[in-house]
Amino acid sequence: NVTTAYNCKHDDTNDKVSSTEKQICEKLILHMYTHSSSVPFHHPVPADCIGYHKVITRPMDLRTIKGKLNSYANISEFLADVRLMFHNCSTFNRPESEIGKSGRTLSKAFDEWLEKYCSNSQISIPDRTNKRKKTSIQMIDHAS
Numbered sequence: 147n148v149t150t151a152y153n154c155k156h157d158d159t160n161d162k163v164s165s166t167e168k169q170i171c172e173k174l175i176l177h178m179y180t181h182s183s184s185v186p187f188h189h190p191v192p193a194d195c196i197g198y199h200k201v202i203t204r205p206m207d208l209r210t211i212k213g214k215l216n217s218y219a220n221i222s223e224f225l226a227d228v229r230l231m232f233h234n235c236s237t238f239n240r241p242e243s244e245i246g247k248s249g250r251t252l253s254k255a256f257d258e259w260l261e262k263y264c265s266n267s268q269i270s271i272p273d274r275t276n277k278r279k280k281t282s283i284q285m286i287d288h289a290s
Contacts, residue, residue, distance in 0.1 A: 167221040170263045174228075175212050177259050183248040184208065187231060201238050206231040228256060 163171065178184050190207045191198050199205070211227050218224045235249030 162216070163218050163221060163224070167224075168215065171215055171218070171221065171224045173263055174256065174259055175208060175215070178208055178228075178252060178256060181252055181255055183251040183255075186245045186248055187235070187252065198238055202234045204230060204234070206234060225260075232256075 179188065187208050189209050191202070191205055193199065206227050208231070211224070211231070214227065215224070232249055232253040235245060239246035239249065241247075241250075
């Protein structure tokens with residue numbers, strides 16, 4: 147499992163995010179909320195969105211992530227929820243749709259902000275690029 151090291155040290159003696167991690171998470175949330183592509187992600191998808199809750203079993207949005215900020219055990223849990231939000235977007239929306247495009251744009255910006263704020267840290271965060279390559283290889287294997 148390949149990982150990328152970022153400067154987001156976690157204090158293992160505590161079961162909550164460290165103050166440094168929390169500050170980083172708060173900055174990341176603020177950047178996401180204010181990004182022009184983030185509007186579809188501000189609130190939970192409404193219950194009346196046809197088919198969404200049948201396809202997406204673990205919905206996630208920025209308001210929910212912000213509300214959970216004080217309960218995350220570490221920054222990796224925060225990142226898992228952010229990644230889940232983007233994964234849900236790409237699972238439910240067509241790539242060429244406005245929301246699909248917004249999700250990709252916001253995800254790319256998020257990765258840049260994460261690297262900016264965590265570039266001098268020691269925490270290991272899974273590298274999405276290598277995971278994506280592995281998934282592509284698995285898909286090729288299944289197609290054979």
